[in-house]
Amino acid sequence: MEQYIIKGGKPLRGEVEISGYKNAALGIIAAAIMTDETVKIENVPDISDIDILLNVIEDLGAKVERINKHTIKINGSKINTVKADSEYVRKIRGSYYLVGALLGKYKEAQVALPGGCNIGSRPIDRHIKGFAALGSDVKIEHGLICAKADKLEGASIYFDESSVGATINVMLAACMAEGQTTIENAAKEPHVVDVANFLNSMGANIKGAGTDVIRIKGVPKLHGSEYSIIPDQIEAGTFMFAAAASMGDVLVKNVIPKHLEAFTAKLLEVGVTVIEYDDAVRVIADKRPNSTQVKTLPYPGFLTDMQPMMTTLLTLSTGTSIVTESIFENRFKYVDELTKMGANIRVVESNTAIITGVERLTGAIVSASDLRGGAALVMAGLMAEGYTIVENVEYIERGYEDFERKMQKLGAAIAKVDARDTKAIRKFKLKVS
Numbered sequence: 001m002e003q004y005i006i007k008g009g010k011p012l013r014g015e016v017e018i019s020g021y022k023n024a025a026l027g028i029i030a031a032a033i034m035t036d037e038t039v040k041i042e043n044v045p046d047i048s049d050i051d052i053l054l055n056v057i058e059d060l061g062a063k064v065e066r067i068n069k070h071t072i073k074i075n076g077s078k079i080n081t082v083k084a085d086s087e088y089v090r091k092i093r094g095s096y097y098l099v100g101a102l103l104g105k106y107k108e109a110q111v112a113l114p115g116g117c118n119i120g121s122r123p124i125d126r127h128i129k130g131f132a133a134l135g136s137d138v139k140i141e142h143g144l145i146c147a148k149a150d151k152l153e154g155a156s157i158y159f160d161e162s163s164v165g166a167t168i169n170v171m172l173a174a175c176m177a178e179g180q181t182t183i184e185n186a187a188k189e190p191h192v193v194d195v196a197n198f199l200n201s202m203g204a205n206i207k208g209a210g211t212d213v214i215r216i217k218g219v220p221k222l223h224g225s226e227y228s229i230i231p232d233q234i235e236a237g238t239f240m241f242a243a244a245a246s247m248g249d250v251l252v253k254n255v256i257p258k259h260l261e262a263f264t265a266k267l268l269e270v271g272v273t274v275i276e277y278d279d280a281v282r283v284i285a286d287k288r289p290n291s292t293q294v295k296t297l298p299y300p301g302f303l304t305d306m307q308p309m310m311t312t313l314l315t316l317s318t319g320t321s322i323v324t325e326s327i328f329e330n331r332f333k334y335v336d337e338l339t340k341m342g343a344n345i346r347v348v349e350s351n352t353a354i355i356t357g358v359e360r361l362t363g364a365i366v367s368a369s370d371l372r373g374g375a376a377l378v379m380a381g382l383m384a385e386g387y388t389i390v391e392n393v394e395y396i397e398r399g400y401e402d403f404e405r406k407m408q409k410l411g412a413a414i415a416k417v418d419a420r421d422t423k424a425i426r427k428f429k430l431k432v433s
């Protein structure tokens, strides 16, 4: 049982290098099995969700070669089953992209229902609607999403509400359907664009990704490619907010500043300095943030995945702030943990947090219950007086590469220790006292 132990109160200072985007990598790895030729993917984040997806495609018969920590080669020519039902498939969200990829390539897929963060009910009805529109029979049987088609035919698909997962999944299947598919009210998130760019590099014909309307002309075959995944906007945002919350000065490198605009805007609004460069942003803070109001929305709005970091930053604000979650119905679980650290937050109607700023947080033993909520607790630990222990680090490691090492490099007093290793805990306390 590993946990983070943190001694708060040190401003983060220095430079941090952002890894590849988990949520783009999941779609891109699934897409890579759609060709029988070899695909080389660079800037793959070294995180547990990606290890899991790579294991799952190996179980299908794909060959995965790890060239180095961030570069892999995938060859899908020896795939011998369209059934992915191991316990791993159920652990991550991105495994549902195998439905679109296998259905597009083999016209059949049987994939266990996905897992991922427990942040709401997370239905997949829009994915099913999209596959059905392409001519596939789709049903859920024995916990598997079963999709089968004699042939896939392009269709006009309208999503009444935007869904990142459904947009990418339909795009995957449609790029090997016959004829043209139009997705209206498509999700516009950067990873939708990245997966589309990758598919186009494999010979797909996708236009409009990043806008409301995506047009896909089906092709009979995809080919090998070399591709580098975009930087992780959520990892970048997490370090930006942690820099601000610790009243530090951090250069967040290897980012696409355009993807961070919603975070930058909110930081500027609460009085933090943000300087944009071509592929980096510098965040400087020297006082408590002003209060503000934020509502999570699909891109280019304020990303729901960054909502826990926003709320956590505002615990120290000089007034009362309101954060409204409009995407997932159960994304304030970490708030109970923050209150153990002295935060003053009231959640009303389960989707609105009213945060009355306090002068300081104090360290406590807290437990992560999902990926981003867990990262926010680490951030709170950096802001708090004294020691904080964050349990259940495996949630955080789903999506952050070398999290504690990157924090340490910025001067944070943080270590990952086994909960039973009292010696290591004592050693850490001695070192940082």
Ligand SMILES: CC(=O)N[C@H]1[C@@H](OP(=O)(O)OP(=O)(O)OC[C@H]2O[C@@H](n3ccc(=O)[nH]c3=O)[C@H](O)[C@@H]2O)O[C@H](CO)[C@@H](O)[C@@H]1O
Residues within 6 Å of the ligand: 023, 024, 026, 093, 094, 120, 121, 122, 123, 124, 125, 126, 127, 128, 161, 162, 163, 164, 165, 166, 187, 189, 304, 305, 327, 328, 329
């Ligand atoms: C692996 C991955 O990329 N995960 C991201 C993806 O999740 P994910 O793809 O699951 O999120 P969606 O964009 O699909 O979900 C948006 C909303 O639509 C609902 N919905 C979605 C599909 C569906 O068929 N029916 C339905 O009702 C969801 O419950 C949610 O309320 O986008 C979310 C929103 O930016 C991010 O928080 C997640 O980090």
Ligand SMILES: C=C(OP(=O)(O)O)C(=O)O
Residues within 6 Å of the ligand: 023, 092, 093, 094, 115, 116, 117, 118, 119, 305, 371, 372, 399
């Ligand atoms: C919610 C997230 O991930 P997933 O959709 O994989 O659960 C996330 O990345 O914040």
